[in-house]
Amino acid sequence: MTPVVGETQTYSLDDLTRVPWVLGTHLHPDAGPIGRAPEGSRVLMIEAHDFARRKPYHHDKLTLVFSGMRHFRDELRERGYAVTYIKADSFGDALSEYFADHPDDEVVLMRSPSHRSAERFEELVRDAGGQLAVVQNELFVGTREAFDRWANATDKQPFRHETFYRWMRRQTGVLMTDDGNPEGGEWNYDGDNQEFPPDGWESPPVYHPDHDDLTTETSEWVSEEFDVWGEEDGFVWPVTRAQALRKLTHFVETRLPEFGPYQDAMRSDDWAMAHALLGSSINLGLLHPWEAVQEIEQAYYDRTDIPLNSAEGVLRQLIGWREFMRHVYRHSMPRLSDANQLDAPHSLPEFYWTGETNMECLRQTVEDVRQRGYSHHIQRLMVLANFATLWGVEPKQLNEWFNATYVDAYHWVTTPNVVEMGQYGDGVFATKPYVSSANYIDKMSDYCGDCYYYKTKDTGNKACPFNALYWDFLDRNEDELRSNHRMGLMYSHVDSKQESEEMAEIRDRVTTLREKAGYGEL
Missing domain, CATH: 3.40.50.620 (HUPs)
Incomplete structure (x- = not known):
């Protein structure tokens, strides 16, 4: 390959x-x-x-x-x-x-x-x-040299994912028609992939490899030899090429049709949803990404039960995002590793390791990671990284945590994803911070229904920490962010809160939250 x-x-x-x-x-x-x-x-x-x-x-x-x-x-x-x-x-x-x-x-x-x-x-x-x-590393869809030639020749911004993704689609021919247009007429169907599943929807079954004595012995040795974190029972990841190939086939046959519309949704007690769960196998080299691309694309053309938004959504990750992260990383290092353009000063809260928090979204997500070394991309971005950004965690600390706790995490993967995309640490490709209040989490999950905190309250007893922290984040980073044209609407709300003196209450609430965190009571 x-x-x-x-x-x-x-x-x-x-x-x-x-x-x-x-x-x-x-x-x-x-x-x-x-x-x-x-x-x-x-x-x-x-x-x-x-x-x-x-x-x-x-x-x-x-x-x-x-x-x-x-x-x-x-x-x-x-x-x-x-x-x-x-x-x-x-x-x-x-x-x-x-x-x-x-x-x-x-x-x-x-x-x-x-x-x-x-x-x-x-x-x-x-x-x-x-x-x-x-x-040369042959475990990617494209070469370093091909990207660099294109990046030097293009009159567009090469470090914008959509620009890169369209170039890769044209170069590979993936989901392209004979006349050179994207399948279905659109390059990106992300707008169709942000639904929450209806009551009664059951996620498709997950393939669990049948592990042998060598894996069992290795697991026991790891527990004895190293100071490890996380659950030590229920290991679910492929360790051989044969297992990885079966997992790919199982995803395409059983899970892919359901992947698209609900790929951004987060549901209690449903760690896998309909995600591919192939990242660890691809990043180990057990699978070549092009093998996965070929099987997924062929299934889309051969079958009638795979919607375009499902096929395009997962193929965008394989020929777009993963490849893009590689090039961002190598062109931005070593600067990116220590980047902190918002001067975030705080330490990572202890509950990222313990899971002991009253915030249901964070508690469940950390528990997912503790159980299997995995949570899906929206949990990573809009729960874990979102909270860390709002809290003001130094990006390098969150990056270290991801690198240690996820089975598919390596420095070249986590650094652009966490420091840049997750925490807006540098500006090499992120055009704004990806932060939100409780509103987004409530829209895309069922966590808020059973939470100790009230999702609709900004201040006062049991007000959701995400809300006060969101407005405080915008307020304290106003000098850096107000001029960003993508932040205009949010700053109109900030202005209203400042004029009404509500921002003072929000600052007081944040002070209280930091005190509660210090006592381990957040």
């Missing part, structure tokens, strides 16, 4: 001293160096443990990575490869061990999307006395 937008790098591993080095996020047998290595070749895999000790990662995230690597090792051996699998505290220790045994080898590594990873690996290999060749 290779990218379909841009040119694939040409190289050979016929010389058996050129050895594929497979990272834990490159677990596709047909992509990159391993896809070119002849049967019988030596393969290097390093299971480094030191990263897992740096923060309280979700149990399921570590289980997923380590079990995925161990299964891939065994599958390669069954195919006839001679896999050198080294468990070590660090990559440096493992590389020193490897090159002491194989001093003449050159290891060949697919470039990781993480910032400066290639340079860091080059340093480690050089320090170990070895040789390293870094080659």
Whole structure:
């Protein structure tokens, strides 16, 4: 499998001293160096443990990575490869061990999307006395070079998702007609994907892989070896390519028709809704995104039960948003990692770890993450990131939390999603803060009905914190945001609250909320 937008790098591993080095996020047998290595070749895999000790990662995230690597090792051996699998505290220790045994080898590594990873690996290999060749990452739909050529040549803003997405649609031909127009006449059907399901709607069943003893043993080892967070029972994520392919097929056959209209909805005790749940498999390399694109698009054309807004909605994530995040990240780092253009000063509230809050939307969402290392995109953006932005959490802290707690999270994924989209940290592509009061959460969920707080109150006893925090956020960031043309209507309301002196009551309410948070009573 290779990218379909841009040119694939040409190289050979016929010389058996050129050895594929497979990272834990490159677990596709047909992509990159391993896809070119002849049967019988030596393969290097390093299971480094030191990263897992740096923060309280979700149990399921570590289980997923380590079990995925161990299964891939065994599958390669069954195919006839001679896999050198080294468990070590660090990559440096493992590389020193490897090159002491194989001093003449050159290891060949697919470039990781993480910032400066290639340079860091080059340093480690050089320090170990070895040789390293870094080659193109083939686990995306498009290449870095293709994006850069287009970005340099286009007269439009390349760091606007809709601009990029339309370019990718044209380049790939996905959901495009023979005359070069988008299927159905529109590029984007997001307006059809914001409904809340009616009473009695049942979400389609979720595929749960049948995990073997190796995964069970890995899960138990993770619990014993590391200081993990989250629930340790009920592991639901694919760890092999076969499981990931079955999950893709199950989504297309069973869940895709229901995906579109309700993809933004949040419902109590329904963690999966009709979402694809493929992110962890794609980000590990168990699935290539183009495989998913092809199967979903073909099903849309072959069947009559898949509405266009369902097919377009999920394909937009695969050829649009995921690819866009990669390019935003690599062009904006390292600045983006520490970005904080609104000078948010506060620490992440403890209830992001404990779930102990009277706000039902946050309590349920944190519980979803604690259970499985997952919640869907609107919970991430409009509950978790929304509250953190309104509260004034330093973006880097929220980014670290996402990186530790989600099974599909890696620095290249979370940084543009959390720091920029979630918290308006830089301005590289977000045109306004994505914040809201309780009104949006009430519209798109059933959380507010059972909440301790009153969704309609801004101030006073039991007034929903989202409401006072929303107006306080606009008030305290007025110098930075009032000139934003997309914020004009909101600031007309701010003006009214300032003139009526209601804003003073709102500030008092926010002071009370911060005191309650300090006592663990929010």
